[in-house]
Amino acid sequence: MENINAIKKRIKSVNDITQMTSAMQLVSAAKMRRSRVMLDNSMPYFSLAAKSMLEICNSNTVVTNPFYKINPKKPGEPWSIAYFVISGNQGLAGSYNNNIVHAAEEHIQKKILENSKKDCLTKYKMYVFGKVAREKLIRDGYNVDTEFSYEINEPEYVDARHVGAVIRDLYRNHEFDLVYLVYTRPGKGGVMIPETKRLVPVDLKSVSSLLEDTDLEPNTDTLAEIEYYPNPTLVFDFLVDTYINAMIYGAMVESYSSEQTSRLQAMDNATENAREMMKKLQLESNRARQAKITSELTEIINGAEQANNI
Numbered sequence: 668m669e670n671i672n673a674i675k676k677r678i679k680s681v682n683d684i685t686q687m688t689s690a691m692q693l694v695s696a697a698k699m700r701r702s703r704v705m706l707d708n709s710m711p712y713f714s715l716a717a718k719s720m721l722e723i724c725n726s727n728t729v730v731t732n733p734f735y736k737i738n739p740k741k742p743g744e745p746w747s748i749a750y751f752v753i754s755g756n757q758g759l760a761g762s763y764n765n766n767i768v769h770a771a772e773e774h775i776q777k778k779i780l781e782n783s784k785k786d787c788l789t790k791y792k793m794y795v796f797g798k799v800a801r802e803k804l805i806r807d808g809y810n811v812d813t814e815f816s817y818e819i820n821e822p823e824y825v826d827a828r829h830v831g832a833v834i835r836d837l838y839r840n841h842e843f844d845l846v847y848l849v850y851t852r853p854g855k856g857g858v859m860i861p862e863t864k865r866l867v868p869v870d871l872k873s874v875s876s877l878l879e880d881t882d883l884e885p886n887t888d889t890l891a892e893i894e895y896y897p898n899p900t901l902v903f904d905f906l907v908d909t910y911i912n913a914m915i916y917g918a919m920v921e922s923y924s925s926e927q928t929s930r931l932q933a934m935d936n937a938t939e940n941a942r943e944m945m946k947k948l949q950l951e952s953n954r955a956r957q958a959k960i961t962s963e964l965t966e967i968i969n970g971a972e973q974a975n976n977i
Contacts, residue, residue: 702927753849
């Protein structure tokens, strides 16, 4: 059995860990609440933009925006794909970062297999937010742009606009045929769900997803005529830019919220485990103290008996 001093040192160490994990738990909870408020405040504007886009697509307007149409490939031609992967800058968040890395790797392998069946090659490059996933993907041998670096710390819309401008420039210059967002969103029951969505060319399913949790529905009545000024094409061009920025910003906020939720859960589990360990150490301490007292009493009694025998 360990001596009392050694057990006391372990108790102090576990107590320090408990205080740290409890503090991190409170910080993560506060950051998670702020991130949800940020997203809720911006969603009405983004949802209205998505609604207008769907209405224009459902009308008789011929949409010629380059971010809307997919350019088909012939057998032997390569597909160039960009992945914008959103991870965290810190660990201690459970399986959050590993799950997003797995989702990105899985989607890349899936696209390579799909394109190979069509006799097409697949070229890709990954642009990773946060250093945790970036370092792991580089170690795993994936093609990662090492100069692209964004920290997901209190996401701001100006960051999304900057990233959106980068994506639009890459796509206009025909460096990529497809651009995907890989991020994590909070699900029911505290489950974090990795998502992979096509950002450009615009995927109408992704546009519709912005309206799922709102009371906005696109007008599908062909009799209703909506006038767009100066014309539907220019309005759609403006809305596409807004939509791209909105999707990026939403993914950043969702990922940030997911990271904080995952860290909150991890710290809650760590705190609970530390408290359980503290109980066991207290019990060991009591047993060691009792054993020491018993040993001292035995020595006193033996000493007294020896004195009497003399």
